[in-house]
Amino acid sequence: MVKEDTKKGPWTEQEDVQLVFYVKLFGDRRWDFIANVSGLKRTGKSCRLRWVNYLNPGLKRGKMTPNEEKLVLELHKKWGNRWSRIARKLPGRTDNEIKNYWRTHLRKEAQEKKKKGMSSYSSSSSSNSSSSSSGSKSPTVEPTPVTENTECSFHDTGGLDFLVDMSKKKIGLEIEDGSNTMDEIFSYLDFKEGNCNLPYQTMASPIWDYFPNDSLWAMDEEGNKMFMQPMGDLFHSFPFCNNMIA
DNA sequence: AATACACTCAACCGCGTTGAG
């Protein structure tokens, strides 16, 4: 199906909020479905990309740590440009982020070291050369444990500033500084790490209380197939959504 | 202060894979 007037280019704040809302509602799998029901004039592909690379609350932002850098080098040496595979070993980092990082930082570095005849990669920028695995050619490099409690977690590094600002301005959340802001936002959306992948059927989310029982689903003309009604306007029927984008 | 150049990263594109019908 060819989508007419599909939007491209940078995402707006409202689109982001809307996408977060619908992913929260339906999980992060059915991207074409989400693209359709959300009313966003985006392809499912575009929605997925935006979520995976930017909106996902599990993302970690900020500079790569020396350990992460080292791990990327090790894994790239082992797997080549299998970015998504490498990304799975670095919690909170996306394939796109690692790919970009590699291209801008590490590729040059690795090439230079190769020229100099170094037999294995190791991060020169890593001051942590005394790490227990230093010099090891072991293929199983333990990733630095990256948790939401580390100092440079996504929440703490000011990701999604727009949501923060918007929350301050439009939701009325009282946020004093940068800490906890995203927690507050996602908490507000009842959207915490760890349950964002839940299929909507199993989400014990009060968000469903908002839905009228018979407004989401309808039968097709033959009456033999249920389908989800377009919900572009439904987003606006939630009080807090209107508050957010008003 | 203005300009050029370098860098970063969000987003798009094309293609291969997967799974439902």
Place this chain on the structure above:
DNA sequence: GCTCAACGCGGTTGAGTGTAT
């Protein structure tokens, strides 16, 4: 087994930003 739509991945692009001259 075949077809087609959706998904996921890797490569690439280009706008925005930073830095050097």
